[in-house]
Amino acid sequence: MHSKMKICTLACMALSIALLSAAPLSTAQAPSRLVGTITTISGTTLTVKTDAGDSRQVQVPATAPIKRVAPGQKDLSTAETILFSDLATGDRVLVKLDAAAAGATPQALQIITIKQTDVALKQQKDREDWQRRGVGGLVKSVDPQSGAIVLTSGFGATAKTVTVHTSKATILKRYAPASVRFDAAQAAPIDAIHAGDQLRARGTKNADGTEIDAEEVVSGTFRNISGTIASLDTASSTFVVKDLTTKKPVTIHITADAQMRRLPETMARTLAARLKGTASGSAAPVAARPAGGQWSSQGSGQAGGGGGSGDPQQMLNRLPAIQLTDLTKGDAVMLVSTDGTTDVTGITLLAGVEPLLEAPAASQNLLNNWSMGSGVPDAAAQ
Numbered sequence: 163m164h165s166k167m168k169i170c171t172l173a174c175m176a177l178s179i180a181l182l183s184a185a186p187l188s189t190a191q192a193p194s195r196l197v198g199t200i201t202t203i204s205g206t207t208l209t210v211k212t213d214a215g216d217s218r219q220v221q222v223p224a225t226a227p228i229k230r231v232a233p234g235q236k237d238l239s240t241a242e243t244i245l246f247s248d249l250a251t252g253d254r255v256l257v258k259l260d261a262a263a264a265g266a267t268p269q270a271l272q273i274i275t276i277k278q279t280d281v282a283l284k285q286q287k288d289r290e291d292w293q294r295r296g297v298g299g300l301v302k303s304v305d306p307q308s309g310a311i312v313l314t315s316g317f318g319a320t321a322k323t324v325t326v327h328t329s330k331a332t333i334l335k336r337y338a339p340a341s342v343r344f345d346a347a348q349a350a351p352i353d354a355i356h357a358g359d360q361l362r363a364r365g366t367k368n369a370d371g372t373e374i375d376a377e378e379v380v381s382g383t384f385r386n387i388s389g390t391i392a393s394l395d396t397a398s399s400t401f402v403v404k405d406l407t408t409k410k411p412v413t414i415h416i417t418a419d420a421q422m423r424r425l426p427e428t429m430a431r432t433l434a435a436r437l438k439g440t441a442s443g444s445a446a447p448v449a450a451r452p453a454g455g456q457w458s459s460q461g462s463g464q465a466g467g468g469g470g471s472g473d474p475q476q477m478l479n480r481l482p483a484i485q486l487t488d489l490t491k492g493d494a495v496m497l498v499s500t501d502g503t504t505d506v507t508g509i510t511l512l513a514g515v516e517p518l519l520e521a522p523a524a525s526q527n528l529l530n531n532w533s534m535g536s537g538v539p540d541a542a543a544q
Contacts, residue, residue, distance in 0.1 A: 196220065196257040203249060207267065210255060213346075219267050220257050222246055226270040233276055233284035241274070252278030291364065297324050297374050298362040301381065306353045311379070313361060325373045326363045328352060337382030339500070343419060347380050355381045360498075383501045384509065387412055388519055391493045396486055403495060406519070414499060415507045416486050423481040424488070425514040434517035484513065494519060 198212035208220045222228075228249070229241040249255075254276040263269035299315030302323070309328040316322055328334065336350035337343075355361065360383075365376040387405050389412075394401040399416045416422070425433070489495070494516045499506035512518075 194259050194261055196255070196259065198255065200249060200251050200253045200255055202251060206246065208249070208255070208257075208270075210257065220259070220270050221265070221267045222270045222273065226260075226272055228273045228275065230275050230277065233280055238274070244275075249273075249275060250278065254278070254281055292362070295367065296362060296364045297326070297367065297371065298360070299324060301355060301357050301359040301361050303357060304352065304355050306351075309352060311352070311355060311361065311363075313363075322372060324371065326361070326365075326379065327373065327375050328379060329375075332365075332376050333378040335378070335380045337380070344380060347382075350381075355379075356383065359383050385499050385501050385506060386497075387414070387499055387506075388496045388515075389494070391489060391491050391495060394486075394489060394491055399486060401486070401489065403497075410504070412499075412503075413505045414497065415505070416511075417507060420508045421510045422484045422486075422488075422508075423478055423512055424484045425481065425512055425518075427514065427517075430514055430517045434520055437518070438520070478512070489513060 196210050196212055196218055198210040198214075198218075200208055201211050201217065202209040206222050208222060209217055210220060211217050224246075228244050228246060229238055230244045230248070231238065231241045235241070256274045257270050258272040260269045260271040297313065297315055299313035302312040302314050304311050309332070311326040311328065313324045313326060314321070315324045334350055334352055334355075335347035336354055338346050338348055359381045361379060361381040363374055363376040363379045365374045365378070367374045387403055387407075389403040389406045392402045392404050392411060400413055401416075402411050402413050404410070405412050493513050495511055495513050496515045496518065497511040498509045500509065
């Protein structure tokens, strides 16, 4: 069962126990199987982008049965038998390869698939569930004996301490080194979680959101970086920042998964004032509010599901996204990255943050909460 869960990415597949009970996620470890997404269909040949990131071609003979299952289905008892012509690009597939087949292109012995539209619907439902029943923040302490993890969540008026209760039934995952992909997170014991880690949990919360009985937890060690861009290379999708804390240059790699936003000057100044405790009232001036009016919304889960002011997930997600080409040398940026000393991958980045650097500790708390997003795969950016 454990290895079956490894092969299924969150919000994608829970397939046949008989077929998958010994199949790990990596196709390199299990060359008799491929798990991934159909990218092209030509004649009777599929091209599958595997979860390991490579593209593989597979011939599908007429004798290969093709079964369609629903996301979350545990076995093939209610699977629908479909035709090859029913497959479409974007569909998720598990292809069992025929070890006895000759020829340069592998042949399928059996295919199990989930429709792209069903995957998207499942992902959307998961996003909503993580928002409604999720909490996130920085790990303050971990007690492996009791299974309790204490978080500091939110910032400003929404700051609170949340106790995450785990049990033997709780799914514990950890981001892979140098990875920002939720769906590539790997199973890990509770003692892999340390103070200072970022953590997201989903489960049943108490009335005020200060405790949660977790069904699933994902955590990771990340780094906070603030500074100005010293050089920029858009061709290689990298830039160099002189970290204000260490006074040393750090090379930042930007991937398609990175969340990048720019704060309007008025909003940046308003936020800086609030973070420094000089602003009054529970809501920012109308001119400084993001599109949609409110700083936060009910059920976001970021600070225990409350609707108080200053929800970073809601606030920052409403800002327009920017690209690497929108940055220039000399821009001040704040970001959360993968752990590393001189070479890291950016996860979340804010530009237009000159006023926020006047309150660096509070500003990083703002960014820390945002970087965990909804805890949903890749969807990673809402």
